[in-house]
Amino acid sequence: MADFDVPKFREIPIIPKLEEGTMEHSKPYVAKADFQQPLGYPGELVDNWKEVAIDKMGELLGKYRSFQVFLDACVKCGACTDKCHYYLGTTDPKNMPVGRQDLLRKVYRRYFTFAGKYFPKLVGAEDLSEEVLDDWYSYFHQCSQCRRCSVFCPYGIDTAEISMAAREIMDAVGKGQKYCNEIIGKVFKVGNNLGLPQPALENTLEGIEEDVEDDTGVKVRYPLDEKGAEVLLVTPSADFFAEPHVDGLIGYGKVFHEAGISWTLSSHASEAANFGMFIGSYENMRRVSMRIREAALDLGVKRIIFGECGHAWRVAYSFLNTLAGPFDFLDPNYPVPQHICEFTHDLIKQGKLNLDKSRNDDMSLTYHDSCNVSRASRMGDTPGGQFSIPRDIIRASCNNFYDMSADTIYDSTYCCGGGGGLLTDDLMELRVKGALPRMEALKKVVDEHGVTHMAAICAICKSQFAKVMPYYGFTLDQIVSVHQLVSNALILTGQKSDDDDDDASDED
């Protein structure tokens, strides 16, 4: 099945001994000129790349306090060394957060610090060389920017910030990553990561409308580019066709229908994800974000709501106001933007959704906290709402719910292994190995509580798990969308009750 060894579940999750160089060979495809240039980067490695790289590093040091402080402050205490899922899954020491940071820090020290300029050996400083650039390309594409290390660092050093800077430097010298840069180009050209044009979206949404009507007997609308709608829904483009994503989209539509609120998708902003963040490019991230502002203005909506997507929610919650604000043209009674889970949660609290939990009795659920939702954003009014709100929704929709081990959920959650621009087939080995800690935690609740399915609210998590779970003895349909559960449980006003219903509730 794979041309690499799939890690075995560890009996007791002890910290593995390090083995140098085990993932040195892992490198994603380099972006060709066609994918580099639309983003404003050189098409291939420039001749004076060392100079350009050091200049770029200097520029970033002056633009990002995080980058400057994080490079200085590390004391090499070792607290982060066992916190990265990629280290746990690969045992390569350059996948320890500090090991990864040091690849860049040693060059920073050499060119920007007194100690590194005059005593390089003493402080582990190193000249920028082709080997170093190779290492950067390899290992800064083995970080999913999940921020787990930053939770445990006594100074809050976030390796994601270092990875983003490294990728921006590599883009600046002409060594960008194909997967991310090609996708950002598609967003600029077509409007979404998958390159789905307006007619294809329209077609898909019509199909969904028919399916839902066949299923429920109720005409639920899935509108596109409808001017004057109250809500603009921005959702990851995977929601339009991939499983289990599309079941989530069906759920959003049903929830809007029951709320009686008009809504629309936009073909101009048909993508929630913002890969500009993955490559650390403020400018590209801003350009992608502006499409949402443009769509909101063009359609004359009053609110913006985001669908289930992890890194997207980080950019939306934490950055959108900065990148594409101010949103003073929207209804000030609602936060901008809102998460679909916040929206659904409010409706549940108000008792506006008729949820029959027994309709999900064929499943026993656990919930995977997506990394960037957990550690880089919030839902609701109070810190930690990003943990409680999705769980409240699941509990309102299902009878059987069990959390995984405490050290693998909430802000200690493990990344799915495919975030941060790594969800590409050329990094399959990394993705499988990086999923190990989450798969172990899942195995435990499967064995102890008979859990059958894991719910998530991130397009990357869903795609990643659907792909890697079979490597670990699960099936690809064991990952579900949270709004899929809502969709299953929700009895629409006027919906014909089917006979199975009564049988299922008897089992309670």
Next chain:
Amino acid sequence: MSFVSIAYTALFYAAAIVFLVGVGARIYRYARTPAPLKIPTTPAPTTTGGVVLRMFREVVFFQSLFRSNKWIWLFGWIFHFSLLLVLLRHIRYFQDQIWLWVSLIQPFGKYAAFGMVIGLLGLWARRVLVDRVRYISAPSDHLMLALLLGIGLSGMMMTFVSHTDIVSVKAFFLGMIRFSPQELPTDPALLIHLFLVALLLIVFPISKLLHAPGVFFSPTRNQVDNPREKRHLAPWAAELEK
């Protein structure tokens, strides 16, 4: 004045200047560099008061480190807390009239030296014994521990083994503060102790000791979680909107 006294007077003036200017310049750089995006590690406080509290827990109790690794936390916290007591105890060498609280902590400050040394030895043991920590250690990481341990041990020599002429030491430092240099006693433990302290002051602004000011400037810890309520815009990012 003896050659040694002149040399140490010069050394300490130089070290003090390097320390103050170096750390000051670094802090200025941290303060001046913008944080263009809201990146607090969440869940994060939604108010400034909450952020102050979070920072307090980090700086005083090493909260994140406690969650992370109990051994590093234990040795690290013992070392830092002991160092604090030791430093506070040393205030007495810079004042004519010793503040009451400085007198009161004197016995604790004396024995805190043991805590310092135990903490440092624990951290060093980890650096040597744990393969992951050994891998990330540069020579400077070992030397920094050696330096601090040297300061602690030479200080303890004077406190517990062979006392130095502490009255003259105090006169020396009061003299420095008043810009009227005085003689310094010349027993080896004192000279070693003071030399290492001067060295520490000099390397502070060019080493990982910058974690001390750095922690206060860490955007993942010092930002308020309110991006939806309040628009956050760095000056260079605002330029892009023109």
